[in-house]
Amino acid sequence: xxxxxxxxxxxxxxREMIRKYPELAAACRETYYCGNAFQPLEVMLAEFDLxxxxxxxxxxxxxxxxxxxxxxxxxxxxxLCGMSDRFIGFASVDPHQESAPQQLRQAIAGLGLxxxxxxxxxxxxxxxxxRYYPLYETAAELRIPILFHAGLSFAPRSKLRQGHPTLFEDxxxxxxxxxxxxxxxxxxxxxxxxxxxxxxxxVYLDTSALYFDNPYDFLSYAMTKQVPLTVFERTLRKQxxxxxxxxxxxxxxxxxxxxxxxxSEDCLELVFRVNAERLLAGERAC
Amino acid sequence: xxxxxxxFEVISKKEFQxxxxxxxxxxxxxxxxxxxxxxxxxxxxxTSSLVVTEGVECLERDVPEHLERLSPxxxxxxxxxxWYHNRLLDFDGRLGYNAGDHIKSILGGIQCFFPxxxxxxxxxxxxxxxxxxxxxxxxRTVLIQVMGEGKQ
Numbered sequence: 001x002x003x004x005x006x007x008x009x010x011x012x013x014x015r016e017m018i019r020k021y022p023e024l025a026a027a028c029r030e031t032y033y034c035g036n037a038f039q040p041l042e043v044m045l046a047e048f049d050l051x052x053x054x055x056x057x058x059x060x061x062x063x064x065x066x067x068x069x070x071x072x073x074x075x076x077x078x079x080l081c082g083m084s085d086r087f088i089g090f091a092s093v094d095p096h097q098e099s100a101p102q103q104l105r106q107a108i109a110g111l112g113l114x115x116x117x118x119x120x121x122x123x124x125x126x127x128x129x130x131r132y133y134p135l136y137e138t139a140a141e142l143r144i145p146i147l148f149h150a151g152l153s154f155a156p157r158s159k160l161r162q163g164h165p166t167l168f169e170d171x172x173x174x175x176x177x178x179x180x181x182x183x184x185x186x187x188x189x190x191x192x193x194x195x196x197x198x199x200x201x202x203v204y205l206d207t208s209a210l211y212f213d214n215p216y217d218f219l220s221y222a223m224t225k226q227v228p229l230t231v232f233e234r235t236l237r238k239q240x241x242x243x244x245x246x247x248x249x250x251x252x253x254x255x256x257x258x259x260x261x262x263x264s265e266d267c268l269e270l271v272f273r274v275n276a277e278r279l280l281a282g283e284r285a286c
Numbered sequence: 287x288x289x290x291x292x293x294f295e296v297i298s299k300k301e302f303q304x305x306x307x308x309x310x311x312x313x314x315x316x317x318x319x320x321x322x323x324x325x326x327x328x329x330x331x332x333t334s335s336l337v338v339t340e341g342v343e344c345l346e347r348d349v350p351e352h353l354e355r356l357s358p359x360x361x362x363x364x365x366x367x368x369w370y371h372n373r374l375l376d377f378d379g380r381l382g383y384n385a386g387d388h389i390k391s392i393l394g395g396i397q398c399f400f401p402x403x404x405x406x407x408x409x410x411x412x413x414x415x416x417x418x419x420x421x422x423x424x425x426r427t428v429l430i431q432v433m434g435e436g437k438q
Contacts, residue, residue: 033332034381042297214381249380
């Protein structure tokens with residue numbers, strides 16, 4: 001198998017960036033809420049090497065209105081991408097700001113970022129509200145995917161209900177040309193998220209779900225018992241992307257867990273690389 | 287009385303890795319000017335250990351492999367509830383699923399010490415000091431403290 005892509009990485013622990021931008025430490029500790037030690041960039045890349053992950057999608061969150069903080073600005077994500085050609089940077093904008101669509105255009109055209117990350121629970125907005133449609137229209141026009149946080153979040157004050165997958169149905173239906181990724185299998189609503197993905201070919205799911213037990217036991221529960229593995233293998237094989245949620249979950253353990261579930265080799269190739277590449281290229285799933 | 291504390295960083299590149307740090311400890315002793323006394327070495331982490339053994343590549347494989355057999359990452363077969371550590375650690379914002387690595391650290395021990403005589407660490411000819419990584423890759427901090435009489 002060629003090198004894979006981790007579609008869900010938060011670069012909040014990278015020591016080089018923390019030293020240069022000390023405010024990122026507070027964003028990591030208080031807004032994102034992660035207590036692990038800051039680590040040099042080479043450690044992250046070494047972890048990717050352990051499990052044949054070549055590239056990673058780096059996700060910021062602009063929570064200026066809701067939390068008074070940005071977990072990385074778009075410029076900082078672009079700077080980090082300049083430190084390794086293994087990084088693919090996504091943008092984030094504050095959906096409460098009227099200039100959000102323009103900010104997104106600038107991040108894509110000016111900074112070379114490749115997608116949009118939004119977290120309704122942390123950014124405190126209702127994703128199906130029409131007032132945010134100009135932002136989605138802009139993403140569709142730019143042919144970039146939107147990765148939405150979905151399901152349970154460990155971040156403080158992030159409400160569970162704002163991660164329910166049905167909140168994204170209007171977007172999937174009203175923007176058939178826009179690819180959206182529901183993160184974390186939208187756990188605990190894996191069945192509902194799978195239903196959306198079955199109905200809407202522009203809905204993808206990432207695998208970055210870990211809420212109890214360990215990566216293998218949890219994903220075995222979510223992807224073989226909550227929903228049979230056959231559904232992912234046969235029906236959604238082109239709509240699943242590997243994501244770890246690093247550093248809340250390690251890339252190494254999440255990759256091993258997914259590879260251990262029993263997928264066919266060609267399906268693993270889709271999950272770990274091909275589907276992500278198609279998303280980044282702006283292609284439709286079906 | 288001379289007492290000095292030196293910190294240095296070890297970066298592991300693998301999940302399990304034994305890294306020979308004997309040279310770093312010897313250099314640290316020399317940098318302090320300690321002549322006669324004792325050197326303590328300690329890891330500051332709970333999924334790593336410091337062990338003293340013969341410096342050969344085969345043991346660098348055998349030691350972590352045996353510790354993994356004794357204390358596996360995944361819960362041992364037959365345990366009723368698996369690892370209790372496999373749960374959300376709310377103070378950390380993430381799950382603990384490395385109980386096996388914590389127990390390896392306990393089994394390996396987190397410290398070692400050697401006497402120092404005439405400015406040199408006194409150890410057996412086969413003995414090397416290893417930093418043992420059980421949950422890498424990670425950047426780790428090792429402490430070296432010397433205590434005794436310095437150069438006159």
